[in-house]
Amino acid sequence: MKKILGFDLGGTKVLAAVLDNDFNILSRVKMKANADLGVKSVYKVICAVIKDACDEAGIDVSDLSAIGGCAPGLVEPKTGLVYDTPNLGFKNFPLQEKLSQDFNIPVHIENDVNAGLYGELHFGAARGMENVLALSPGTGVGGAIVIDGKLIRGSRGGAGEFGHIIVQPDGPLCGCGQRGCLEAISSRTALSQQILSFAVRGRVPLVIDEAKGNLKKVKSGLIARAYNSGDEDVQAIVDYAARYLGVGMSNLVNSFNPEAIILGGGLIEALPEPFLKISTKVMREKAMGVNGEKVKVLAAELGDDAVIKGSAQLAAELVR
Ligand SMILES: [Zn+2]
Known part of the structure; x- marks a missing residue:
């Protein structure tokens, strides 16, 4: 064969x-x-x-x-x-x-x-489902759409650019030139920048110790260690990002009515609990009626x- x-x-x-x-x-x-x-x-x-x-x-x-x-x-x-x-x-x-x-x-x-x-649809967290979305906060925030078991790509392949849906008009500047895009708030890059700005003020001791002012060293693992060590500044920054991920998800749920949203990427693997819990809660509060109640929010399984x-x-x- x-x-x-x-x-x-x-x-x-x-x-x-x-x-x-x-x-x-x-x-x-x-x-x-x-x-x-x-x-x-x-x-x-x-x-x-x-x-x-x-x-x-x-x-x-x-x-x-x-x-x-x-x-x-x-x-x-x-x-x-x-x-x-x-x-x-x-x-x-x-x-x-x-x-x-x-x-x-x-x-x-x-x-x-x-x-x-x-x-994930054929072999992982979304097995057996027909209508699912993906969101993965990393360098940016990636997104993807499956409807009736098929990938939806759009006319030029640009469908599912969920990182650039605007969740906070007049919010922080995004790499795309707009303000308040989801990825300007909830990507790992946005988190790292905010955490480092606290380091400049002498806060977030674990990050100062390990990253020494280098943005590239503020990776998912370090963010998770600081979060789990009880650093309240890092916890506030991460929880805020997770809340806005939930705001983005409520817009997606109302647009696509999926069975599930699969959250993936290194940041979710490192900090599954706050991201899944907080974003799900906010999504359910903001999405319309039945749409929000039924949709599952799951961590990707296949890495x-x-x-x-x-x-x-x-x-x-x-x-x-
Ligand atoms: Zn953008």
């Missing part, structure tokens, strides 16, 4: 895995994306990771029936053209077409958050495997 390959092109690394027809992972290979060396170099890394994952699984590339991959940015739904990836420098790059030609097999390229939700398995599932659907 032929195998399927799934890969996850992230901002700093590329992860690939070979899967059997029951979507069990047979091999896993990870490499640095080398984004600073340019798009051609990143493409070479993708090809190398695909070949290495096949070697590791003891198969030849010709034993694959299809390749499914994802990119961290806007992807054109039909052609898999990658419009734009902020960290990798891809601009209108025909990733799907190029891989399909170079490996001579069907390839599907998807936005990473979409692929992750599709993985990094969600995008790999979702990408592989989308690839398998090409050849079925």
Whole structure:
């Protein structure tokens, strides 16, 4: 039986895995994306990771029936053209077409958050559901939509950009140029910035001790340790972010009437309790009637495997 390959092109690394027809992972290979060396170099890394994952699984590339991959940015739904990836420098790059030609097999390229939700839908927290949304607060706040079991991508692949729904007009400035977007308040980046601004005033001792003023070191794990150590400033900052996540969720619930919202990403993994509890409470208070009562808010189950398995599932659907 032929195998399927799934890969996850992230901002700093590329992860690939070979899967059997029951979507069990047979091999896993990870490499640095080398984004600073340019798009051609990143493409070479993708090809190398695909070949290495096949070697590791003891198969030849010709034993694959299809390749499914994802990119961290806007992807054109039909052609898999990658419009734009902020960290990798891809601009209108025909990733799907190029891989399909170079490996001579069907390839599907998807936005990473979409692929992750599709993985959770088929193999994880949303198994058996038909109408689900994803929200993942990280560098930004990613979002994805499944209606009637299908991914909703919009006319140009931009559907589900929930990080930029405005929850606080005149709120903090967002990277997109607007004010009060959900990700300007509830992303890990927004949390890190606020926590560091407290560090400048000599507060948040654990953060001062470990991060020493470096924003990049204020990661989810450190935020969680400070929160769980009882630091009231960090607790107030996190709880505020979780409340606004709930405000965003109430708008989504009224727009899409989902069975569940799946919260994913490193920040949720590190601090599941406050994010799930507080955002759910606020969402139920603000959403309209039955919509808010019935919807479940669940933590993602598959971690990094969600995008790999979702990408592989989308690839398998090409050849079925
Ligand atoms: Zn924005």
